[in-house]
């Protein structure tokens with residue numbers, strides 16, 4: 534199963550190597566994760582970096598968590 538975020542306004546999606554639960558967690562705690570990033574020079578897992586980048590780029594848009602079969 535692939536999961537990711539989709540912007541309903543731009544119809545753009547990003548697929549991330551994680552779970553739906555973690556995507557929900559990240560979206561709800563984005564401001565906390567961004568604070569942590571200021572203090573972690575090596576960065577966090579790539580799905581977190583890519584997810585934050587996507588959410589920042591679509592700030593103010595309506596984003597949803599999407600999933601699809603990997604096959």
Ligand SMILES: [Zn+2]
Pocket residue numbers: 540541542543544590591594
């Ligand atoms: Zn958008």
